[in-house]
Amino acid sequence: MTVKPCPRNHADACHAADGSVLCVSCIGQAERTLRALPALHQECLLHASPTSRRSNPTKVSGSRTRDHLNLSVLDARYSSLTALESWSQTVAALRKVTAPARSVPRLARFLVQHLEWLLAQPYAAEFADEMESVAAELRSTIDPGSGELRTAIRTCVVDNCSGTISTSLGSGAGARTGPLECSMGHAWEIGEWLNLRHLMEHQRKGADA
Incomplete structure (x- = not known):
């Protein structure tokens, strides 16, 4: 029987287990x-x-966790x-x-x-x-580690808009606290961000089709 190597990266050669492709x-x-x-x-x-871990967990109305x-x-x-x-x-x-x-x-x-x-x-x-x-x-x-910011550049979801949306994906001091805007001026308040995320994903799937 031929012994096959595990196809994943290993410092040392590893053989695939019986009945499996992997080790x-x-x-x-x-x-x-x-x-x-x-x-x-x-x-x-x-x-x-x-701010969620610093806020009163029993506080609902007017909680700053939505900011x-x-x-x-x-x-x-x-x-x-x-x-x-x-x-x-x-x-x-x-x-x-x-x-x-x-x-x-x-x-x-x-x-x-x-x-x-x-x-x-x-x-x-x-x-x-x-x-x-x-x-x-x-x-x-x-656990973001050093807290280094990552930025994603995405096409605006508004029809016929050539603008882009720049989203900083950091936390703490780098987290966005105001409206999210595209380069052409379209804006979304914090309460609309969840819907915006779904629109972005729908747009991406359309581009991949």
């Missing part, structure tokens, strides 16, 4: 990552507002849900089973149940890499 270490890491995603997805929501919003949290949460849903649909279609409802806990649990089959497929390394990338993105919103 034993990568198999274990893939399962741990999947099991961790629901908690990471929930935890990063607490960091959507940089700030870290868009990187919305991006990370949406990316994780989309990635899990996409892989779950692939498994469901090829194995002729029903995919679960669109929620991170259910999708992650479904993929764990089918993990042995998934990691025996030619795209096993791609799956493992994407799950780790998703987990890393969620963790970066929970």
Whole structure:
């Protein structure tokens, strides 16, 4: 029987485990990552507002937690849900089973149940890499480290507008606190940012089609 190497990057050569494309270490890491995603997805929501941990948790009306919003949290949460849903649909279609409802806990649990089959497929390394990338993105919103800002430049979602929207994805002092504006002057207040995020994603999917 021919022994195949694990296709993922390793400092030393690692052989694929029996019945899998990946080595034993990568198999274990893939399962741990999947099991961790629901908690990471929930935890990063607490960091959507940089002031949330300093505010009175019982305060609702007029709370300052609505004065700030870290868009990187919305991006990370949406990316994780989309990635899990996409892989779950692939498994469901090829194995002729029903995919679960669109929620991170259910999708992650479904993929764990089918993990042995998934990691025996030619795209096993791609799956493992994407799950780790998703987990890393969620963790970066929970612990941004140095707090270095990242900026995303996106096309304005208003029809026939040639402007761009620049979003700083930092936290703390770098988090945006005022209206989000495009370079041509269109603006969105904080309460409209969630809808704007969905419009951006819809626009991106249209461009990829």
